[in-house]
Amino acid sequence: MTIVSIDYKLSPEVTFPSPILECEQVIKKIYEEEYEILGIDKEKISIIGDSAGGNLTAVICQRLLKQVINVTDFLSPSYQYYDKMYKGTGLLNPKLFARMILIYLGIDAGPKNVQLVIKNKHIANEIKNNKEYQILTNHELLPKSFLENYIEPDNYESDWKLSQQFLPYAMNPDLNPLFGKDLHGLPEAMIITSGIDILRDEGVLYGKRLESFKVPVQWFHYERAFHGILNMPKSKQRRRIMDDISSFLKNKL
Structure with a gap:
């Protein structure tokens, strides 16, 4: 081969x-x-x-x-489980991944933006309210065992500046x-x-x-x-x- x-x-x-x-x-x-x-x-x-x-x-x-x-949901069950059990250790953790995504897109990857991303504040309200987005990222599609101990996040306010920078990429299939x-x-x-x-x-x-x-x-x-x-x-x-x-x-x- x-x-x-x-x-x-x-x-x-x-x-x-x-x-x-x-x-x-x-x-x-x-x-x-x-x-x-x-x-x-x-x-x-x-x-x-x-x-x-x-x-x-x-x-x-x-x-x-x-x-x-x-790259749109940093509060999913797997992120929460990882944060609870492994506290940012390992080859890939939420902060590192957030920084990698920002660098990849040419957006400022400083500590402030990293913190905003891991709280999902990089997602604009118009994306969060998009029906297709809601359907495709619905956690109910996951196995029930993945949802154990999952806590539904509070409704978060988007950071306007960062969410507008991220907007062209949020639902881009590329x-x-x-x-x-x-x-x-x-x-x-x-x-x-x-x-x-x-x-x-x-x-x-x-x-x-x-x-x-x-x-x-x-x-x-x-x-x-x-x-x-x-x-x-x-x-x-x-x-x-x-x-x-x-x-x-x-x-x-």
Whole structure:
């Protein structure tokens, strides 16, 4: 099996949407021109990503279909659980993720804006009141076990300046693929979530979104795994995840 790893440019050297365009260009180049040189069957290509790469994978699949890091909810059950149990430790915590998103979008990522983001004050009132936004981010779509000890946040007031800066991106599917308009025809997806991960709920919600368009989804949840576990070569959980990925690819390719 041929594996191509794309070493795309990172923020702050580049900002949104540069990594998307760079990865998309490489994938199209392979599919249209380089597949023979690489010994690849162009009809059997899988795109895989972890963390930010997972977001890029979902976004690029939607863009390639049309060819024309949920960054909106920092008070979801998985964020609350992570904050209560792990107090900002780990490879990805709410403050770090908020800072990464702001840098990616070219918005001031100072402490003040980071604090506003983790309180969801970067979301404008017109977005919060948008019916589509409310439906797609509804926590009731999550497994009941994920909602244990979840506390519904108080109705928060948006920070006008930051929410206006964030407004063009809030429901942009190139940033948050959950808001893709027409997902019919996307390939079958393998979605992996970890119990110790602030992004757990986003993976589940995206899987539900795909299923609403009849896209086949296989969801694998590893309750004892944590964000970034694929970088831990001696982890038993990592070996289990890699075995499941391998089995999925063998069955599909």
